[in-house]
Amino acid sequence: MSEIAVKAPRRTRRRLIVSRLVPYLLLQALIVICTILGLRLLQPSDPEDFAVNVFSAREAGATRAVTLPHFTASRYSLADPPLYTGTFAFRGEDAGSGWSVYLPRFSNAVEVAVNGVVVLDSRRDANANRPDRNTPQIAAIPSSLLRDGSNEITVRLFVWGPLKGFLDTVYVGPDKSLRPAYETRTLLFVTLQVVFSAWQAILAVILAIMWLMRRHEPVYGVLAVAMVLGVIQAFLPPPVPPAMTSRIAAVLLASAPIESALIVVFGVLFFGWRWPRYATLVFAPGLIIFGVGLIAGPPMPRILFLVLGIPTVGLCLFLMACVTATAVIRRQDAASFTIGCAVTIVLTCWVHDMLSVFDIMPNERIFVSRLSYSAMLVAIGAGLTWRFARALNQVDSFAGQLVARVREAEERLKASFVREEERARAAALANERTRLMRDLHDGLGGQLVSIVALSERGHEGATITDAARAALKDLRLVIDSMDDIGGDLMLALGSWRERATAQLRPHDIALDWRVATPQGLPLHPELRPWHVIQIVRILDEAVTNAVKHAEARHIAVCIETLDDGQGPCGVMSVTDDGKGFALAENGATAGQRGLRNMRSRAARCGAVLALSSDGSGTRVRLQLPQRFPESDAAAG
Numbered sequence: 001m002s003e004i005a006v007k008a009p010r011r012t013r014r015r016l017i018v019s020r021l022v023p024y025l026l027l028q029a030l031i032v033i034c035t036i037l038g039l040r041l042l043q044p045s046d047p048e049d050f051a052v053n054v055f056s057a058r059e060a061g062a063t064r065a066v067t068l069p070h071f072t073a074s075r076y077s078l079a080d081p082p083l084y085t086g087t088f089a090f091r092g093e094d095a096g097s098g099w100s101v102y103l104p105r106f107s108n109a110v111e112v113a114v115n116g117v118v119v120l121d122s123r124r125d126a127n128a129n130r131p132d133r134n135t136p137q138i139a140a141i142p143s144s145l146l147r148d149g150s151n152e153i154t155v156r157l158f159v160w161g162p163l164k165g166f167l168d169t170v171y172v173g174p175d176k177s178l179r180p181a182y183e184t185r186t187l188l189f190v191t192l193q194v195v196f197s198a199w200q201a202i203l204a205v206i207l208a209i210m211w212l213m214r215r216h217e218p219v220y221g222v223l224a225v226a227m228v229l230g231v232i233q234a235f236l237p238p239p240v241p242p243a244m245t246s247r248i249a250a251v252l253l254a255s256a257p258i259e260s261a262l263i264v265v266f267g268v269l270f271f272g273w274r275w276p277r278y279a280t281l282v283f284a285p286g287l288i289i290f291g292v293g294l295i296a297g298p299p300m301p302r303i304l305f306l307v308l309g310i311p312t313v314g315l316c317l318f319l320m321a322c323v324t325a326t327a328v329i330r331r332q333d334a335a336s337f338t339i340g341c342a343v344t345i346v347l348t349c350w351v352h353d354m355l356s357v358f359d360i361m362p363n364e365r366i367f368v369s370r371l372s373y374s375a376m377l378v379a380i381g382a383g384l385t386w387r388f389a390r391a392l393n394q395v396d397s398f399a400g401q402l403v404a405r406v407r408e409a410e411e412r413l414k415a416s417f418v419r420e421e422e423r424a425r426a427a428a429l430a431n432e433r434t435r436l437m438r439d440l441h442d443g444l445g446g447q448l449v450s451i452v453a454l455s456e457r458g459h460e461g462a463t464i465t466d467a468a469r470a471a472l473k474d475l476r477l478v479i480d481s482m483d484d485i486g487g488d489l490m491l492a493l494g495s496w497r498e499r500a501t502a503q504l505r506p507h508d509i510a511l512d513w514r515v516a517t518p519q520g521l522p523l524h525p526e527l528r529p530w531h532v533i534q535i536v537r538i539l540d541e542a543v544t545n546a547v548k549h550a551e552a553r554h555i556a557v558c559i560e561t562l563d564d565g566q567g568p569c570g571v572m573s574v575t576d577d578g579k580g581f582a583l584a585e586n587g588a589t590a591g592q593r594g595l596r597n598m599r600s601r602a603a604r605c606g607a608v609l610a611l612s613s614d615g616s617g618t619r620v621r622l623q624l625p626q627r628f629p630e631s632d633a634a635a636g
Helices: 002-007 010-041 175-213 218-235 246-270 277-295 299-331 334-357 369-457 462-481 489-507 529-548 593-604
Strands: 054-059 062-067 083-090 099-103 109-114 117-121 137-141 149-158 170-174 510-515 554-563 568-576 608-614 617-623
Touching: 010 299, 010 334, 099 109, 099 117, 099 175, 109 137, 117 137, 137 175, 149 170, 170 175, 175 218, 175 369, 218 246, 218 369, 246 277, 246 299, 246 334, 246 369, 277 299, 299 334, 334 369, 369 462, 369 529, 462 489, 462 529, 489 510, 489 529, 489 554, 529 554, 529 568, 529 593, 529 617, 593 608
Parallel strands: 510 554
Antiparallel strands: 054 062, 054 083, 083 149, 099 137, 099 170, 109 117, 109 149, 554 568, 568 617, 608 617
């Protein structure tokens, strides 16, 4: 809405401001009226049947008749305090019930004596001597002091500070008649204040933690400091003259204007505005009071508080009212309305207290601004905590949405992974089918074609039989390669050993089988059937060459595992004692198709084939890879 107001034409903008400001001001006027009525209607009532308000007052050497409530002429009269002397009647038939003397309001301290014996000295209760607390006092009168008929009561009123001394009506009567009024005032002006201060302390801790966790939002820290000052002012015992405790007095008196300035800072930051540099001057009065209190004697801080502190508090409340009114015009939200109403209540209470200080309302010596101030801080702190908790709930909700979306994405990924896995499985099956068809075509197919050709040409006997055996051997080889050997190549080599032994037996050739290392060959979980068949065919080709071409009489197979520091790898070697053959100059096998096939098969499964041959025989060495490739390595 504020952006709309900024962009609107000037006349429209004025109308918009007036349309928002007028209802807000009317609402604040209604709040002022309600506050004034509340202050008048909610004042506690005292037992007027036991009121003693006719006294003779001796002040500054002069004695005159006065009627309570009464204001003294002096603001500092510790050496010669005003002495009020009055009488009350006591009947002998009331001796069975205890009597008390009850003082609802006074400033700053009182000493009460009945028939010349002191029964109450409020200076012993530090919290009772603060004018902003309206703390009542009650004291029991020993029955031995009471005389049937007229009794004398004297009240010495000790005054210090910026305000005139004040003594409200004194009540003397049965304790059971006075005690309810005393407890009501204690609840309103003592207990409630302590509750607000304790709540304020708790919120100060919470806000301080929130600020530590969110340093980029200083509004929490500012309000926490303001609350701490309020708590210090509430719980720090005030000095009672003649004790020279000006430093404590300085802290107490300086905290109120500084606290008010911090509230203005909070309002500016809370509504998202920048704090102007010159506005820092609102802290000056409080700092001056504090500094003077540390240096000068006790009267100076109180005088400065009256001259600087109290107007600063009112100025800060007025500035806060202006800030909230501006926020209401711009934002039109519940937070600005709520804070604005709270500030109006406190400002009304402050005006009420000022009228009482300047004797414009002489019988209204009840200060309520401190109580309303604490209530406002507690309300603001609770509102901020609620806003923080709501933000956390929003974060939790957003996190929940993210978790749900992540789960949905995870489910989609799982489904996609299943589809990819099925597609990969289908592709693997297709590849395996293709490989099997190729092996059957290249091996068994070729053998069957040879058998058919031999049969059609009319060959008989061993030639066709040999071709049929070769075809059968190749079929067994393909079938054996399909067995699940769990990555243990030694199982496949065991089957090959049986077939090779049977193959060599008709030729009267011995097969020397030797496993050089205990584990034989390392396990290869990635081993696939097409790896096995390539290796077995290489071994077959080596044995076949030894039988057909080398005329060997002895063939040795050695299996071992070597470890050169880069991981174990298996090595198989086939050695014969035949006549050997001549290799090309570069080690190639030009013109020797079987050897080329051996090299090609070794390359497809990532192995390395080495050949050496001379007059003493041929040695074929096959070094297996540390990890077999998933696809045909020779095909890229």
